[in-house]
Every structure is written in C-alpha cells, then in structure tokens.
Amino acid sequence: xxxxxxxxxxxxTSLATLxxxxxxxxxxxxxxxxxxxxxxxxxxxxxxxxAQMVLLNDKPWNMEAQAHLLNDKVTPNKFMFIRNxxxxxxxxxxxxxxxxxxxxxxxxxxxxxLKELKTKFKQYTYQLTLECGGNGRSEFDPPAKGNQWTVGxxxxxxxTGVRLKDVLEDVGIKxxxxxxxxxxxxxxxxxxxxxxxxSRGVPIEKAMQEETLIAxxxxxxxxxxxxxxxxxxIAGGFPASASGKWIDRLSIRNIVHDGPKMTGTAYRxxxxxxxxxxxxxxxxxxxxESMPVKSLITYPKTGAIxxxxxxxxxxxxxxxxxxxxxxxxxxxxxxxxxxxxxxxxPVNRLAWQHFSAxxxxxxxxxxxxxxxxxxxxxxxxxMLLPGWNPKGYLNNACHRIAVKISS
Numbered sequence: 001x002x003x004x005x006x007x008x009x010x011x012x013t014s015l016a017t018l019x020x021x022x023x024x025x026x027x028x029x030x031x032x033x034x035x036x037x038x039x040x041x042x043x044x045x046x047x048x049x050x051a052q053m054v055l056l057n058d059k060p061w062n063m064e065a066q067a068h069l070l071n072d073k074v075t076p077n078k079f080m081f082i083r084n085x086x087x088x089x090x091x092x093x094x095x096x097x098x099x100x101x102x103x104x105x106x107x108x109x110x111x112x113x114l115k116e117l118k119t120k121f122k123q124y125t126y127q128l129t130l131e132c133g134g135n136g137r138s139e140f141d142p143p144a145k146g147n148q149w150t151v152g153x154x155x156x157x158x159x160t161g162v163r164l165k166d167v168l169e170d171v172g173i174k175x176x177x178x179x180x181x182x183x184x185x186x187x188x189x190x191x192x193x194x195x196x197x198x199s200r201g202v203p204i205e206k207a208m209q210e211e212t213l214i215a216x217x218x219x220x221x222x223x224x225x226x227x228x229x230x231x232x233x234i235a236g237g238f239p240a241s242a243s244g245k246w247i248d249r250l251s252i253r254n255i256v257h258d259g260p261k262m263t264g265t266a267y268r269x270x271x272x273x274x275x276x277x278x279x280x281x282x283x284x285x286x287x288x289e290s291m292p293v294k295s296l297i298t299y300p301k302t303g304a305i306x307x308x309x310x311x312x313x314x315x316x317x318x319x320x321x322x323x324x325x326x327x328x329x330x331x332x333x334x335x336x337x338x339x340x341x342x343x344x345x346p347v348n349r350l351a352w353q354h355f356s357a358x359x360x361x362x363x364x365x366x367x368x369x370x371x372x373x374x375x376x377x378x379x380x381x382x383m384l385l386p387g388w389n390p391k392g393y394l395n396n397a398c399h400r401i402a403v404k405i406s407s
Contacts, residue, residue, distance in 0.1 A: 047226045050078040056147045059189060060084035060197075061226065065152035067399065068301035071315060073354060074127060074219065075155040082226050083132050083153060085261065086186040086197025089246050094230050099214070103181070103251035107172030114230060117214060121162035121170075126211045127351040128236030129156045129319045130243060133267050133288050136395025139385050142277045144392025151296060151399060156317065156352045159234045161215030164250075165208045173204075173252050180207040181257030182233050182244030199259025200267065201250075202235045202242050203289070211236055211350050214247075236350035237322045239288050239393075241267055256287070269389045276388040290321035293381055294396040295328065295355070295373040302401035312359045312369075312403065318343070319352040320375035327374040328355040332367050335383045335398070341371075361405045370400040 023029070043061060044051050052069055056062040063082040070079060100111040112120070132153035134146050164180070181201035188195035206212060213234040216223060223229045228245030235242045241261065251257070261267060268285035295318035306312055318325040324346065329338040341357040361367060374380040381398050 047082065048077055048224065049082075053079070054150075054152065056149070060086055061088065062147045064149055065155075066301075067151050067296055067298055067401075069298075070152065070154070070296060070317070071298035073156075075157045076219065077157075077224050077227070080155045080157060080227065081132065081153045083147075083240060084186070084197075084226070084245075085241075086188050087191075088225060089185045089187070092185075092225075092230060092246075097230055097248070099231060099247060100249045101167070101171045101252065102249065104254040105174040105177035105252040107174060110171045112167070114216065117162055117167070117231075118216065121166045123160060124163055124210075124213065125158055125160040125217075126213065126236070126348050127156055127158045127346075128211060128213075128234055129154065129291075129350060129352045130234070130236060130240040131155075131291055131294070131319070133239035133241060133291075133393045134391070136397065137392035139395055139397065140388060140392040141385075142388075144390060146392060153240075154294075154296070154319075156319075158219050159213055159215040159232075160217035160220070161213035161232075161234065163210065164212045164214055164233070165210075167214060168207065168252070171252075174254070176254040177204045177252050178255065179203055179253040179257040181251045181253055181259050181262070182247045183249035183251065183259070184244050184246040185248055186246050196260050198241065198244075198261045199257070200241050200244065200262050201233075201253075201257045201259070202238060203256075204252075206235055206238065206242075206289075211348070237290055237319075239267055239291060262287075265391055267393070268391070269393050270387075273387045274389070280390055288393060290323070291319075292386075292394055292396040293320040293323070293325060293373050293375040293379055294318070294399075295325070295371045295381065296399050297369065297371050297401050300401070300403075303404075304401070305404045305406055306361070308361075308364050308405055308407050312361070313356065314341075314359060314369060314371075314401075315354070315356045316371060316399075317352040318355055318371075318373040320373065320379075322350070323375040323377060324349075325353050325373045326376045327380075328353075329372045329374075330357050330359065331370045331372070332359060332361065334368065335370055335372075338372060361403075364405050364407055367403045367405065368400045369403055370398045372398050 135153035138148040233244045271286040297316040299315040328341040328343040341355040
C-alpha cells in the first residue's frame, strides 16, 4: 500500500509539473487517466479547420486540404493549408507588437508599431495564391524527404495590408539592395532561443511589386494565429515559404538573404535536370521563385458516379506563379485528346483563375478526367510527374479525378 501511494504521489507531482499547477482533487484521479490539460490538442478545433482536412505532422503543425474542399473562389480559413517550420508563438501582445527594418541596405534602421503601419500607409486588398513549394511531393519516386503533400497545399485568400514598397520608400533603401529577408517570433523545435526555424524572403524586385503586402487581415478579419497573426509578409506567386508569418523584423540585404532555409537544398531545385536519385551539389541548386503553371479540379470529388446519358459539370482553379493562365483544357482519354474549358480572368494579378466545363461520356465504364493549364508563355502542365529533384518540389503534373458511368 505504501509503495502504491508513493507511486501515485510521484505521478501526481509529475502531472502537476507538466500542467504548471497543482491538481486539485488529484487523489481522486482514476488509475491511468491523463488530464485533458496534457492530452494532445485537437488541431481541427484549435485552428478552426474542417474535419476533412488532412493532418501530416504535429511537430511542427502541417495540414492540407483535399481537392474537393478547395472549390470556393476565395479560400476560407477552414480549408486553408498550414505549413509551419517551428513552434507557433505562444504569447502575442498586439498593443506592443512592432516591425523593425534593418540590414546593410537601409539608410536608417526604423521601427513601426502596428497602429503606425495601419494609419500611416494606404491599405490594399488583393486575392493572392499561396502554394507550398512541396505541394505534390508524395508522387516523387524515389521518394523525397519532407511532408508528403498531395494536392491540397494551396490557397487563394483575400489579404489586406500595406504595400511593402510603400514602407520601404519611407524607410529608405540603398541602391545596392538585392533582397528582403524576414525574421519572426516562432521558435525553433529544439526550443533553442538562438536558432530561427526559418528566415527566408524575396528579391528586391518582388518586394517592390504592387501586390507584395505586409498583411494584417485575411478575408476581412484578423489573420488566424496559425497563418501569421498579427503580421505576415505576403508574396503571391512565389513558394509560400517566402511569405513569412509572425514577422517582427525585415532585413534589407545587399546579398541574397542567407537565413535558415535559404541555403543548401532548402527551397531549391537543380539548375539543370538530373536523373532520379542523383545527388546534387549545393552550388548547383537554384532558389525557387515563380511557381509553375498548375490546376486543380475541385468539383466533383474524385470517385463520382454518373448515370449514362448525364453530362458532368466540372469546376476548378488554375494558376501560374507570376504569370497568367491563358488556356485551360480537359481530357477523358488519358491525354490523347484535349477539349477547351471556360477560363475566367483573375480578379487581380497573382490570384488563381476559375475554370469550368461540361463533359459528355460516350458509354458506360471507368474514366479519368484530366485537367491541363497553359501559361502566357506557352508552358503547359506535364501530363505526369515532371523532372525529379532531391527535395520533391514543383510537382505540377495534371490533376485528375476518377469518374464511373453506370446504367
């Protein structure tokens, strides 16, 4: 009995330490019960995500949508993918939050409060496509390390903020400026305060584009915590890793920014094609900038069953990084022939474009509907997996859904 009481007392002490508080009525805890306070949190409730989202990782949090969840023209938070590299900040004081501009290429170091950013500069709203550089990684063979994204690490929400170029002009930058690197308040998974989990950014030319924002709202409301509250850099068309969350400092560099995940193989692909599985030296890897042309069928869900003689209406989105999509097609014979879809123009530059088509099927049986987008430079999606690369980036193969026609 004394041994059992000693073990229970020791266990209660350990649980109290984890909770950061003594457990009132702890002696009444059922044997083997784990208090809710230290159970794994439910990410779907914690981040207000739909239960159909797919959790890929919890350290750090990474979650993607399924294709049919992305049918909205403007992506709501509940269907927006999460790609984190470190721990989400635990304590955020909006009233004391500041954004500092420093680096070799500023004429002066300058700091703004959130209120100053919102009141001193004109605010803009753009709908902007953000896609993880590794979206589609699960299809690569040999497999590439990292989250095995399928097709759902993409979104196109409305972002409101101030233009980065306007703030840079106020701060003053030197002629030798070549890059803007971001720094944020997320913490490294090791909890080492001297390490940044990620510090990427954009070339100065991208920073000076009309649509590159220092954002504080998403879809008309404060940015959700998982997506960068209270302040985020938004650089649509580039890999989403360039759009830093929870930013509190921007460094204007006279070199290509060399923060964590800017060097080595991170967010880089071979400068020239390589054979699958081939090792590539760091100096032969090029930084990913504009994302490739791509499309996604969002309606119907794959596996649809249709009666013979019925027509199928499909819908989806297409995007092409810094470019526009100029042609959208579908195929029901595995790419042997293609037919045109109706394609809408983007609501603004760097927003995805919506497409639709009505399909007739010749007879009963199994079909696949493939979608193919072509950008304004004539570059079309490959029908199957594009060139292999060590980190599994930039898979823009045609999306396809399965359809069965029955009597």
